Amino acid sequence: MDYERNWKGIISVDEKAAVTPVMKDRVRGDCPNCGPQRWANVVAAHSKHDSDDELGLWTHTDYRILECPACEAVYFQTDFIFSEDYEHLANGDFEYQHQIEHWPHTPDAGRKEPTWLEKLRALDENAYSLISSVYTALEKDLAVLAAIGVRTVFDRTSEFVGIDPGITFQEKLAELVKRGKIGSDQKDILDALTDAGSAAAHRGWRPTSEQLNTMMDAIESFVHNTFILGDAVKELKSSLPERQKRPPKGAEK
Structure with missing residues (x-):
């Protein structure tokens, strides 16, 4: 060793x-x-x-x-x-x-930005700016700021789909489930995510690199599903050839 x-x-x-x-x-x-x-x-x-x-x-x-x-x-x-x-x-x-x-820190100390980030910029400049700030904080090893930023990205993303920004995190999560934007499993993940952001902001918690990666996995999935995936699925469907109709049973060949 x-x-x-x-x-x-x-x-x-x-x-x-x-x-x-x-x-x-x-x-x-x-x-x-x-x-x-x-x-x-x-x-x-x-x-x-x-x-x-x-x-x-x-x-x-x-x-x-x-x-x-x-x-x-x-x-x-x-x-x-x-x-x-x-x-x-x-x-x-x-x-x-x-x-x-x-x-100094190694060049890859931060997290690589996802390939869809520029698409997000065209859809919502505020969300793009917020999540870009999180990647900058990760690159500079500012763990607490990155964790707080993740929570803010969640706020903006939920607001984009019509969730009232003035309600509590728990109410936002419940509303997202009610509207079918997330499932129960993702609700639990985002619940831990927002609590981690609150702990960094108000309880002096400093996440490790592994914990930050977990938080980023969760928020990237939420942002991607909210902003990017819907349009990508529509494009996929439009590019598929139409299904061939089956002849009725008993029809002559």
Whole structure:
């Protein structure tokens, strides 16, 4: 396993021993030019360990300056561990969860825009502008702003189909189901989506990259179904050849 992902320990061992790796000359990092998970030379490194003896909690952070051997780009990596953030393994041991970040971010750190985005622009400029802002926030690693933006995109999309913008999220979802715009399964998905946006806006929640991807999958599906899919299906139907009429039973060949 890679150096930055292989610090394991038994809960009974000394905390510092559990988070002290064997230093290596290279690790994997997200090169801003070549892309994620590329081998890089460690140019400089510094570690900081903080603990609270009274609470029994600690944090450990490795700071590294890395150089890509392929393109010679120099970038910065932080590797953070919290004593209470670990995963139990099948053999009874555990593995600490690493929060690894890089600066500058890799070019593909954001989410690729869907191919139908320009069609959305022609249909509704407001919805296009809002969802474009979400992709920009993702590219800049502004997770909280992206989550809030997703909720706003939901508001605009539901308003486009005639839902009153002044009612609550739950009322909007119920109205969408009533009008046949979404099914019960999609209602549950969008319910979680809007609650996540509210948590980011009002409860200090910061989604992970995986959680943001889940939110984007949900909102892209809702926007695509609302704005794009209907016209696409109409085009599909109009392009199909007419069905051949069957001769009546008993008719002579």
